[in-house]
Amino acid sequence: QKEVEQNSGPLSVPEGAIASLNCTYSDRGSQSFFWYRQYSGKSPELIMSIYSNGDKEDGRFTAQLNKASQYVSLLIRDSQPSDSATYLCAVKWLTGGGNKLTFGTGTQLKVEL
């Protein structure tokens, strides 16, 4: 069973701080990794993707991947109240058809004023 695990939270950070969200996955044969943001009552939207070990930065967001340790993380710098949402980690497996993603249960982030 291929699994993706996240701490459900809520993770509370003060405005302006760095929020760190973590995700682990079970299959070393994983190909690519995605972070989706989901506001309450809304559909998920893709905010970051990463395929290679190391860091990938996009604005205030940095995705970090460590395939040897099987974890992927998302850092949000200068957190804003508008970042308050649930963040879903998703993994695309190397094997298996249909290019399916397996999603974690999500981490709820609360950015407090």
Place this chain on the structure above:
Amino acid sequence: NAGVTQTPKFRILKIGQSMTLQCTQDMNHNYMYWYRQDPGMGLKLIYYSVGAGITDKGEVPNGYNVSRSTTEDFPLRLELAAPSQTSVYFCASKKGPGTGLSLSGNTIYFGEGSWLTVV
């Protein structure tokens, strides 16, 4: 630009009733998916399709059926609704197989969701 459109947005069903959730996309995407999301949980794949006429089961297919007669449409059928099918349903689509590393090839676009309650 419509993207992925789902209907209905909200629906209440009685146990044993049947219904179809409609999904259509106007991006000429080959890959389409149906997910369900229970409260506080991640997304679980119900069925997916890699092109017109081709469908396959995901993680939680029991109690559902799909068809893909056209590239645009991917309806989800619930037969004999049960309380366990109370959930939020998301239809999604993707341009291609995404075997490369391109973001456009790998980005999944979601519809706005359909809230279904079975009582």
